[in-house]
Amino acid sequence: MQLSTLTTTQNMTTSSVTDTGKPVSLLGFGIMRMPKKNAVTQRIDRKTAAEMIDFAIANGVNYFDTAYIYHLGDSESFIGEALKKYPRESFNLATKLPTWLVKSERDVEKFFNRQLEKCQTDYFDFYLVHSLNNDNRKKIDKYNIYEILSRKKAEGKIKNLGFSFHDKPPVLKEIACGYDWDFAQIQLNYLDWELQDARTQYQILRDRGIHVIVMEPVRGGTLATLNPKSAAILKEAAPDKSLASWAIRYAASLPGVLTVLSGMSNLEQVKDNLNTMSPLIPFSEAEYKTVTNALAAYKKSAVIPCTACRYCMPCPMGVDIPGVFAAYNLFCTGGNKFSFSGDYDLLGNEHKAAQCVNCGKCTSHCPQSIKIPDWLGKINTFANSEE
Numbered sequence: 001m002q003l004s005t006l007t008t009t010q011n012m013t014t015s016s017v018t019d020t021g022k023p024v025s026l027l028g029f030g031i032m033r034m035p036k037k038n039a040v041t042q043r044i045d046r047k048t049a050a051e052m053i054d055f056a057i058a059n060g061v062n063y064f065d066t067a068y069i070y071h072l073g074d075s076e077s078f079i080g081e082a083l084k085k086y087p088r089e090s091f092n093l094a095t096k097l098p099t100w101l102v103k104s105e106r107d108v109e110k111f112f113n114r115q116l117e118k119c120q121t122d123y124f125d126f127y128l129v130h131s132l133n134n135d136n137r138k139k140i141d142k143y144n145i146y147e148i149l150s151r152k153k154a155e156g157k158i159k160n161l162g163f164s165f166h167d168k169p170p171v172l173k174e175i176a177c178g179y180d181w182d183f184a185q186i187q188l189n190y191l192d193w194e195l196q197d198a199r200t201q202y203q204i205l206r207d208r209g210i211h212v213i214v215m216e217p218v219r220g221g222t223l224a225t226l227n228p229k230s231a232a233i234l235k236e237a238a239p240d241k242s243l244a245s246w247a248i249r250y251a252a253s254l255p256g257v258l259t260v261l262s263g264m265s266n267l268e269q270v271k272d273n274l275n276t277m278s279p280l281i282p283f284s285e286a287e288y289k290t291v292t293n294a295l296a297a298y299k300k301s302a303v304i305p306c307t308a309c310r311y312c313m314p315c316p317m318g319v320d321i322p323g324v325f326a327a328y329n330l331f332c333t334g335g336n337k338f339s340f341s342g343d344y345d346l347l348g349n350e351h352k353a354a355q356c357v358n359c360g361k362c363t364s365h366c367p368q369s370i371k372i373p374d375w376l377g378k379i380n381t382f383a384n385s386e387e
């Protein structure tokens with residue numbers, strides 16, 4: 001479809017929320033990487049960013065995802081201003097409670113009311129407890145977060161209550177089963193399907209009947225570039241399609257996915273995503289195979305030839321050897337230090353390379369003859385360096 005022909009909302013694939021019946025566009029706009037006026041203050045370039053929002057709305061996007069901390073607080077103010085000219089019932093606005101900043105029950109009220117004010121709205125269509133993991137999930141009960149937000153829902157100030165998640169499946173299961181959530185936001189893409197076990201996370205939510213919102217479908221841009229070999233595989237299969245479009249379609253093709261968020265930074269990305277989703281053509285069997293081949297080529301460029309066979313495990317000191325190597329290999333195949341740090345932290349301190357005491361027990365078990373303690377030493381140094 002040519003983008004110039006996209007002038008109505010009718011081409012955008014929508015799904016809907018059962019509780020409210022309000023349609024949700026399958027492409028959601030993440031307001032976290034907008035063009036900036038100032039790199040230090042993160043202030044958003046209002047004119048350019050508003051053009052992107054207007055273009056997205058004109059072409060069917062009706063879901064906007066902000067958060068208290070995005071753009072150091074400017075994201076909520078910006079999207080409030082940008083959406084003001086549109087009828088309130090025509091769009092879905094989502095924002096998030098900064099869980100780690102909550103120190104009392106009053107804080108929950110304080111943040112929520114401030115967010116309504118900044119976003120210039122009386123209610124949020126979607127409200128999330130932000131970035132739950134094994135640590136900060138304890139705050140839900142400690143500060144009655146779920147009860148307070150459920151009251152907001154009963155008052156009509158929240159239409160759908162959910163959470164975003166960054167941890168392992170067992171933690172997700174406890175959170176998903178512990179409360180009555182309408183939706184959950186998880187990191188899901190064709191690389192993390194195995195690497196961070198997004199498959200199990202997705203299935204947990206599906207089993208609980210919780211709507212899935214996908215974040216990081218392109219893994220912070222990693223899947224929009226890949227490496228030359230894997231990119232060539234996707235390009236050969238579909239010369240006219242962007243690499244990002246494969247990742248967006250992969251996530252959007254999964255049943256039960258309410259919306260796929262993309263943190264678009266310029267109009268070209270908005271147009272490319274609209275092209276991909278207007279309408280969505282679900283993945284075919286042949287395309288799943290193509291992505292599997294591209295992923296295999298991507299992983300081959302890994303520096304440490306670890307196949308995750310786990311013959312070296314368990315390590316007596318608790319090091320998650322294949323997990324540490326996977327995080328480092330991902331960095332080496334085109335990731336950045338920031339994303340490495342995120343992957344690495346997910347392992348937990350007790351499973352990181354720093355625990356290795358160089359006993360050598362693991363090395364003889366490795367069919368790839370990897371000098372495991374040596375690599376762990378290098379990775380530990382890298383993880384603690386400033387580069």
Ligand code: SF4
Pocket residue numbers: 314315316317318319321355356357358359360361362363372373376
């Ligand atoms: S050398 Fe390190 S990683 Fe290997 S078994 Fe010993 S402590 Fe664990």
Ligand code: SF4
Pocket residue numbers: 305306307308309310311312313321322325365366367368369370372
């Ligand atoms: S035995 Fe070697 S290849 Fe297998 S998981 Fe351990 S380090 Fe990786």
